Amino acid sequence: MDTTIAPTPTAPAPAALPRLGAPAPVFEAETTHGRLSLEDFRGRWLVFFSHPADFTPVCTTEFVEFARIAPALRERGVELLGLSIDSIYSHIAWTQTIKEKFGVEIPFPIVADSDRKVAELYGMMMPDQSGTETSRAVFFIDPAGIVRAMIYYPLTTGRSMEEVLRVVDALLVTDKHKVATPANWKPGDKVIVPAPRTVEDAAARKDAGYDYVDWWFCRTEIKD
Template structure:
């Protein structure tokens, strides 16, 4: 009996981001072009659709904020390069917003399949609303999926990049709804002696031995 083909494996947090080379609105682009900087790589279902248009306006709005954080922005859908160019030109013409970040044309679906951007149970012909945050070493650090019907909260994407960069630079974790300037979580002690020492640390606010916060 023939077995059904295995579905493609989605990239996981902590693994290398899959390498690719593809045509984009800024010319041929490769994942390695972004090495050394952070990258928010997202997919949208289709050009010339209303929810995707609202998202491109929102991504354009945070583009400079991400760049200020050393983070680039890259979009993708299973559309032709001509459709991408026509759509971003229409957005500028009708809505007055210029799309400065590149958008990958993936008619072959090769990149979308590498990143598990197609959810066949939802649509076999469109990419879902996926977001991959990739660090300067080109490791996947966060993954978010939204359904076709729900536009993303781009403010959360900026917050997520802030949190990941703070974790890397300060060796801490961030609590729910954390924003820059809020207290951070100190990693929990892993020995009894360390827990006792933590309780004596005047620079740390401990609600319990395992739950301690501090200001940066």
């Protein structure tokens, strides 16, 4: 009698997500604007996002809205790049349909990632939610190619474009002024002054002209 015990099957290891503060995974891929690589966006901010599938209602509303905010992002020095695991032909047909049915032209490139290589690099596939669609992921990549923020949404929830703009504005402000932004911050609101690093600096906070709550909690206005 054979008493050999077969090994217990194990689930495949999930793809590692990009890490905040680390270089964004490099790639080169076919897009609706020709072949592009991450390096093509060097020197500019990039909002790189994935959508579950072409010709789906929620994704269509998102693309209409991404197209709406594209000029505002461009004014801020930010480029848009989309991705799904559909083919280049599907992307082209879908964007043409959006223009025909909704009167909106999609101005940014969309990666055709049918082999899922880029999606896997960025952890855009969520097998526990769907094995055939990419998630609604958004990566904010700075001009040096560093991942600065990430947002994930479930398949059933369309993204807030105002939040995309808010995160971009917050990153630009914190980089320029070396401050932090509080909950619900939007441009024009006060920002958080970095915590003091010495006893002397803490004692001087009260008379420094800040909106002073305590030595570790001070707000200030900024002027561009």
